[in-house]
Amino acid sequence: GHSMTWKRYHRYGDIVRYLEYLAFRYPNMLELITIGHSYEGQPIKMAKVSTGLNKDGERKPAIWIDAGMHGREWIGSAVVTYILSQLVERNSTYSKLLDNSDWMILPVVNPDGYEYSHISDRFWRKTRSNHVESQEDSRYTPSNLLQFVTHYTRWFWTKCEGVDPNRNFAYHWGEEKEGRASSDPCHETYSGPFAFSEPETKAMADYILANKQHIRMYLTLHSYSQMWLLPWSHTRTKPSDYSDMINVAKKAINAIAKVHGTHYQLGPVTDLMYPISGSSDDWAKGVAGIKYAYTVELRDRGTYGFLLPATQIVPTAREIWAGIRAIARLVTCNT
Ligand code: 0X9
Ligand code: ZN
Numbered sequence: 561g562h563s564m565t566w567k568r569y570h571r572y573g574d575i576v577r578y579l580e581y582l583a584f585r586y587p588n589m590l591e592l593i594t595i596g597h598s599y600e601g602q603p604i605k606m607a608k609v610s611t612g613l614n615k616d617g618e619r620k621p622a623i624w625i626d627a628g629m630h631g632r633e634w635i636g637s638a639v640v641t642y643i644l645s646q647l648v649e650r651n652s653t654y655s656k657l658l659d660n661s662d663w664m665i666l667p668v669v670n671p672d673g674y675e676y677s678h679i680s681d682r683f684w685r686k687t688r689s690n691h692v693e694s695q696e697d698s699r700y701t702p703s704n705l706l707q708f709v710t711h712y713t714r715w716f717w718t719k720c721e722g723v724d725p726n727r728n729f730a731y732h733w734g735e736e737k738e739g740r741a742s743s744d745p746c747h748e749t750y751s752g753p754f755a756f757s758e759p760e761t762k763a764m765a766d767y768i769l770a771n772k773q774h775i776r777m778y779l780t781l782h783s784y785s786q787m788w789l790l791p792w793s794h795t796r797t798k799p800s801d802y803s804d805m806i807n808v809a810k811k812a813i814n815a816i817a818k819v820h821g822t823h824y825q826l827g828p829v830t831d832l833m834y835p836i837s838g839s840s841d842d843w844a845k846g847v848a849g850i851k852y853a854y855t856v857e858l859r860d861r862g863t864y865g866f867l868l869p870a871t872q873i874v875p876t877a878r879e880i881w882a883g884i885r886a887i888a889r890l891v892t893c894n895t
């Protein structure tokens with residue numbers, strides 16, 4: 561058995577136990593893959609759902625969904641475990657969908673940050689790494705004694721830990737965009753000492769690259785503000801296939817609205833929010849070559865923000881699942 565419910569938010573250990581339960585209960589359709597380990601050594605577990613090869617004996621096109629990149633954004637992880645439960649535990653309902661597609665679902669990209677937001681700081685966003693040793697100015701030479709001492713003193717007093725995973729991907733990495741990606745370790749949007757400095761982003765990127773020819777859509781769930789965001793985020797220029805991307809996204813937000821009337825705004829990241837560098841969706845499209853790469857900012861619009869009550873998990877999950885189902889066929893059919 562398992563103790564998963566969607567009436568409350570869960571600790572990382574409970575989520576992993578639920579994934580293990582599903583893998584045990586449905587061995588023919590769910591494979592649990594440890595894609596790497598977090599900075600603090602927790603396994604990063606991804607559930608691959610597949611009912612096997614297609615009728616031509618080939619691997620089916622896949623849809624990737626991740627969540628929990630930012631510690632405090634609990635709703636994303638709750639939504640993807642709900643989607644996973646629907647796909648697997650109600651597989652007869654979704655047999656058509658599973659005939660046409662595989663699913664790769666990563667509920668918690670950043671387990672250290674997720675746990676830290678449960679036990680120490682509810683608003684923690686970043687990973688929990690400490691890069692003080694790898695910084696240029698932390699290496700002692702007789703001529704930089706003052707710099708060296710300053711560096712360590714500052715670190716000792718502030719102990720700035722963590723990197724923003726959504727600034728750490730190796731695509732236009734480290735460009736400071738209007739203050740929304742920072743080279744300051746104490747900042748909320750610290751990009752890290754180098755691209756993929758975080759084991760979490762590196763593990764995810766390695767797995768995606770190794771499977772990129774199968775992945776047709778990349779979805780990353782964040783919160784909050786109810787937006788379906790389109791690349792690019794590092795530049796105000798639009799991708800050449802922008803109209804395809806917006807047409808698909810429109811179908812998703814229309815399907816979302818039909819469930820409970822929830823309105824999701826649609827548009828490029830740079831118009832609705834702010835330009836950023838090193839984001840996962842830009843990397844998925846720009847480097848891994850996945851045409852349909854979107855960031856979805858889930859409920860709400862700011863009433864509760866990151867403290868979204870657990871009573872909203874199921875309604876949020878239902879509408880997002882409807883939105884994804886509405887476009888799954890479109891993005892996976894071969895054209
Ligand atoms: O700033 C972010 O990383 C995301 N917002 S959040 O409040 N969840 O932190 C926005 C990311 C939007 N996507 C891209 N800009 N690529
Ligand atoms: Zn986020």
